[in-house]
Amino acid sequence: MSNQNYVFVLDTNGKPLNPCRPITARKLLNANKAAVFRRYPFTIILKKEVVDTPEPITLKLDPGSKATGIALLQREKVVFGASLAHRGQAIKASLDSRRAIRRSRRARHTRYRQPRFLNRTRAKGWLAPSLQHRVETTLTWIDRFIRFAPIGSIVQELVRFDLQRLENPEISGIEYQQGELQGYEVREYLLNKWDRKCAYCGAENVPLQVEHIHPKAKGGSNRISNLCLACDKCNAKKGTQDIKQFLAKKPEVLKRVLAQAKRPLKDAAAVNSTRWALFNRLKAIGLPVSRASGGLTKFNRTRLQLPKAHWLDAACVGKVESLLLLTQQPLLIKALGWGCRQMVQTDKYGFPRKGYRAKQKVKNWNTGDIVSVVAGKFAGITGKRLKTVRFKGNFDIRLSKELVISVSRNDIKAVHRKDGYDYKFAQV
Incomplete structure (x- = not known):
């Protein structure tokens, strides 16, 4: 098994072929039978035409708020893995800065501009720029992989709940929560919301237990807003105490826990906003597109005893019986953007601090x-x-x-x- 990703191969006409092992690509380059076409992801182009039809590859996606996992599979063999880091927060910060600068101009004696109120309507399906960026960046890389590999189908993690209701539409009540995927969605949600740390002491990399903020013995409910994660020591120490009594000597921790319990999961909201937009754009590509459950992804990864990683989550999306990892070194892709269009940089007060920016x-x-x-x-x-x-x-x-x-x-x-x-x- 190679630690590196497989190498993408094109024939002399640009037709995508099956990826090859790095050692095979090296032999072709040394024999002058191929040339380097692209460095990232590493792609070679042969100096001859290939008539054979390549074996189709499945592209799997695990969309996330901060990063999207990508995996390319030949049947059950993972030949390529990548993690695409988005720059949604950077875009939001830039928009906030631009808004502040524009507001500062209103207090200065600048030329009068007539108000523009007729161009404020938003098109159907509009997304905030930081969210639209996630969709566009993911589509950019899907288009690249389609040009470099014989992609036959796409599988996207779309829904957050399990497939029990699809298997048994009449399921209801407590039966719905006691199937094969019991607890996976709730635990995954809590792990993301509480940053995989103990809510009380901040311990990491320890077994965490689902804990009721308002004790169940005193009328606390099982609502997600009343649940947090606690290590075994804190959970046993708190017992059935009220949280205000338990954290009476730690008012800052109490304030943080109560605030975080009510706060919605921002990353999950971002993914929910972009998930269907991405799915609809994928269908327009023309390849078969299927969707899968987030709970099923976690179930597959746990069953196969794979570590937590974006590209491995992508490989586990959908129906998976077994996986053979032919790579252990995924490509980490980070979106940087193309630079700033602002000609004159300003300081934190909005005053110019540099002259005209030179061309890049x-x-x-x-x-x-x-x-x-x-x-x-x-x-x-x-x-x-x-x-x-x-x-x-x-x-x-x-x-x-x-x-x-x-x-x-x-x-x-x-x-x-x-x-x-x-x-x-x-x-x-």
């Missing part, structure tokens, strides 16, 4: 390009991003937070052009 592209080089240094005193440095490009020809490369080097554009070679994403591989 200089003689076919762009800020954010991944390069290798092939000549000069820094020769041998590879896989680093350009921090600054200048018309004079000397570019800055950041090696760490403190160390920045300057190299000539004649001494560097492009590894991967800027495409709005950052790439790295998970540590094995």
Whole structure:
């Protein structure tokens, strides 16, 4: 079994073929039978045409608020895994900053602009920019995988509840909660809501128990807003005490627990808002698209004894009998965006603090390009991003937070052009 992802293969006409092992791709490159087509995800292009029909691959998705898991499967073999980190929070912060700057202009003596009230209607299915970004970014990568691999079908985790009602439409009451997937949805919800920590002491990486904030012995209900997670020590110590009595000497913890219990799960709300929008856009692609349960995903992962990871969750989406992991090192993709369009930067008070921003592209080089240094005193440095490009020809490369080097554009070679994403591989 290889630790690395399989390599995508195209024939000379750009037709996607079955992915191959890294050692096979290396042999083809050394024999001059193929060339590197793309660095991330690593793709090679053959120098001949292939007539054979490749075996179809299933693309599975586990959409999340902060990251989306992606897995490519040939039957029950996982040949590629990736985790796509979204930038929804960064978009929200940028919009908040823009709003603050616009509001500050209202207090200054600027030119009069007539109010525009006729362009405020929102189209049907409108999503906030930070949510729409999640849909568009996921679709971008699905389109790339369709171009690089023979994708035959797509499976998306769509609904949060189990499939018992589909199997038995007449099920109701307590029977609905006592099936094969009993408790998985509630526990997963609580783990996300309480950040997989004890609500009282903050302990992590310990067995956590579902605990009633208002004791059940004193009339507390089983509503999700009355449940939290507690370690065995805190749960036993609290017993049937009222939470105000239990945390009488910790008023800050009491205030936090009561506030967090009433607070809705923001990440779950974001996923709920984008889930159906993504599903409808997937159906428009033209490939068979099926949906699966979030509870079933957790059930499959637990049954197969797999660790918690976005790409493994994606592999477990839908009906899964068994999985053979042919990779252990998924590609970690992080959305960075294409830069800021604001010409003049401002300080926290809204006043200009810099002059006009220079263009990012200089003689076919762009800020954010991944390069290798092939000549000069820094020769041998590879896989680093350009921090600054200048018309004079000397570019800055950041090696760490403190160390920045300057190299000539004649001494560097492009590894991967800027495409709005950052790439790295998970540590094995």
